[in-house]
Amino acid sequence: MTGQLHPAQFHPPRGLANRHVQTLLPRLLPRRRLATSKEVLELPDGDFVELVWAKPSPVSLDAPIFLLFHGLEGSIDSPYARELMATAAALGWRAVLMHFRGCGGMPNRLPRAYHSGDTADAYWLIGQLGHRYPHALKVAAGVSLGANMLVKLVAEQGGDGLDLAGAIAICAPLDLGGCAQSIHHGFARVYERHLLRSLKAKVLDRLDTLPLALDRQSLLAIDSLRDYDDAVTAPLHGFQGAEDYYQRASAGRLLGEIELPTLLLHAADDPFMPAGLFEQLPPPGDAVRVEIARHGGHVGFMEWRDGGLRPWLSHRVAAQLEDWCSPAGSAVWRHRRRVSRSGS
Known part of the structure; x- marks a missing residue:
């Protein structure tokens, strides 16, 4: 991957390029069907998070794992969550979403909530997945708030600090102050x-x-x-x-420190973001690929494909998952794990 910025290959249908139309369309269309099961994951501080697994699960314990972090006040019922989980499951991945504290079906126990820079729960979960599925290739994706959290996590942990082959950050509010103003x-x-x-x-x-x-x-x-x-x-x-x-x-200040292969997907017209967001941030490191679409809104990216309106995000994420799960991509991940475990 290259640290340069790239144009995203997303083209909205004629008449549907407006950023608010793109933002709202996924919420107006029928949502993807997805069979799921739930799990409560206990945390070291006595609280818990709720996990949702796509069903049916792959039989093989070595099946690749797709881990998803939702946005502010999102959940498994968010349109993008169901779409991305179903997409990964259809490719044969073991797909799981982590609800941030209090965003599942039950209030969390401790007198706290969650926030954009709260990486500890995600770090704990990735470690638990490593114990359960030690030989499975793993990729994490985050959307909006979950994307900023994920970018911060991979920057903090370095290239070998997480059992991940890569990370995907979608519409990450990398400048939280600027986003609050926008x-x-x-x-x-x-x-x-x-x-x-x-x-x-x-x-x-x-x-x-x-x-x-x-x-x-x-x-x-x-x-x-x-x-x-x-x-x-x-x-x-x-x-x-x-x-x-x-x-x-805010994770934007850490873009130059990321060593894990990371894909950032962004729309230049995202109404949640300040204009020219990446022009105001440090250049991303060589492990980072930033793809910026001219249109797309906030977690919208609806295109005309196969005779109807379809989410480009699932199309792009699927391509990235297949790339990282390919023999070449998998070999890179396994080499990094060997180096990490040897301590060299």
Whole structure:
């Protein structure tokens, strides 16, 4: 892979190039059918995350594993999650999604939540998958908040610190402060209000048990994601405020430190992102490939294919999975694992 920026091979249908149309289309179309099973994974701090596995599972314990991290207030019911999980399963991969704390069917136990830079749970899960399936090639993908988290994780751990052959980051908000500003203007406020409703509803249910200097009225009055992060996300997770959280949790500053093969997919017109996002960030390292589409919105990328509207994301991700699972790609991963285990 090369660290240069590349144009993504995505072309929206005529009349459907608008960034908000692209963002909303996947939520308006029928969702992919997906049979699943659930698992509760206990965490070292006494809390838990809920996993969802695509069914039926591959018979072989050596089948490659596709691990997915969703976006802010997302879940297995998010259109992109069902689509990507079903795509990987159809290719013969063992597909699993990790719900961030409190995003599954049950509230988490501890007086905290999750955030864009919270890599510990993902690191623990990848380690557990390594114990269960030591000989299986593994690839992780993240969407939106989950993508920023994943980029931060692979940068922190270096090329041999994770049992992964590669990572895929989709619409990653690599500059959290800039994204909080972008989503607070124009039509994008529709998305901001939707996210705030979901976030505040969860906090309201537990407000009496959380260490926050907020009453019900003050929480309901919050009108921006930045104010929410300042009043809730930051104090719950040990940050001094929204600016401290954004600075420490944003993964964009780490792009040059990534050693694991990583694909970043981005739309230049993403309404969640500041314009020219990658022009404001350090150059990515040689292990990183950034593909930028002119259109696509936020986790949209709907194209006309096979006689209907189809998600380009699943098409592109499938191609990348097949590349990393090919004999050549698999050989690179196995060589890296041998080097890592030898300590050389």
